[in-house]
Amino acid sequence: MKLDKKILEEKIRQYRESKSCSESTLTGLCEVAELPISQGEMTTIACGFAGGIGGTFDEGTCGALTGALMANGLALDDCEKIKNNAKEIFKTFKEEYGSVCCGTITSNGEDKSQCVDCCVFIANKLADLWGE
Numbered sequence: 001m002k003l004d005k006k007i008l009e010e011k012i013r014q015y016r017e018s019k020s021c022s023e024s025t026l027t028g029l030c031e032v033a034e035l036p037i038s039q040g041e042m043t044t045i046a047c048g049f050a051g052g053i054g055g056t057f058d059e060g061t062c063g064a065l066t067g068a069l070m071a072n073g074l075a076l077d078d079c080e081k082i083k084n085n086a087k088e089i090f091k092t093f094k095e096e097y098g099s100v101c102c103g104t105i106t107s108n109g110e111d112k113s114q115c116v117d118c119c120v121f122i123a124n125k126l127a128d129l130w131g132e
Helices: 006-017 021-032 039-049 063-075 079-097 104-106 115-131
Strands: none
Touching: 006 021, 006 063, 021 063, 021 115, 039 063, 039 104, 039 115, 063 104, 063 115, 079 115
């Protein structure tokens, strides 16, 4: 499946104005991929992953990454491909940001200036994997 990355970025940036990283990444990817799930369902599924999983920040995984992982599972029906993509996006994210921990990236939630870029970065990586 090939996604329009320009539209994907626009959607994520738009959603990130009012939604968490997990919600924005999941919703942006699923909408652009035209997956059969409502925006309300996506928000509900992803809300517990906000702020590094339940707002734990310093202990939890970045919501951009968890949102991408959820979208990957919803979009594919091949368990092996889902796992391979998950491993690749985890590795790529960690290489780019030096950590997958929300608190490390955001100074324990004090500086969220990188958040939208994290969401766009990992969504684009997943879009690349889906296009292969």
